[in-house]
Amino acid sequence: MPELDLAGALPEPPLDALRARLADRAAEEGLLDVAYRSLDTDVGTLLLAATPAGLVSVTFDGAEPEATLERLAIAISPRVLEAPKRLDAAARRLDDLIAGRARAFDGPLDLALARGFGRSVVERLREIPYGETRSYAQVAAAAGSPRAVRAVGSACRRNPLPIAVPCHRVVRSDGGLGEYVGGVAAKRRLLDVEAAQSPPASAG
The missing domain is CATH 1.10.10.10 (Winged helix-like DNA-binding domain superfamily/Winged helix DNA-binding domain)
Known part of the structure; x- marks a missing residue:
């Protein structure tokens, strides 16, 4: 009996979809304290992070985020997960500010890191x-x-x-x-x- 070639028979879900599902599951179970994503802008690649209370961090190290993610894990919670969709609205607001399409960031902010x-x-x-x-x-x-x-x-x-x-x-x-x-x-x-x-x- 010839071997069954399973290559391509069950295509793996796209990585972004898997990440989104993981983020949703973590949030549902109360395991996601800090969501993050990168954002390419006219002033550089930013790393955005948010808690359930609002946007908590914006840094200019979006291309190399390790140091910021470690800092967030220590300062806020080790439950840090890449979850771009949860930051889509904040990303649009920041992009509008940078481009001059908005005059203020009108989304929720979490000032937990400002002491x-x-x-x-x-x-x-x-x-x-x-x-x-x-x-x-x-x-x-x-x-x-x-x-x-x-x-x-x-x-x-x-x-x-x-x-x-x-x-x-x-x-x-x-x-x-x-x-x-x-x-x-x-x-x-x-x-x-x-x-x-x-x-x-x-x-x-």
Whole structure:
């Protein structure tokens, strides 16, 4: 009796479909605490992560996410799983912000990774209007610590949700861009897009 050739008889489900099923099953059983996906954008490949409460992390290491995933596993939960569909809405909102099609991230945010003075800075960053900038000194004053200019710079670098929480709108008092977690080129691009979408200031 000839051997039955099973090659191709039962095609394996696509990997993406398997991942989606696994993510759905994990969520149903309460085993998915952090979902993540990568997103290719005009300012680089981002790694997005979310908890059931909302988007919790945006990093510029989407092409090499290991360090961020390890940090999330330690800081939030080891139940971390790639689940792109669960971040589709957040990805669209971020893409719209980067392209100038939106002026604010209107989805839920989880600020679990912003702690202490950094949490206060993050809250102030969310108040900076689209198309405008504030100096590190102005943010320090708004956060209740006028002398904590360096600490504001550190908090901006550690902002767990860049773009969604606009730390790119914080610049130096002398007009210089200052540093940015995604690089100065990305910061300039984000500010240029916002400037192009904002109406000019009225004269007088």
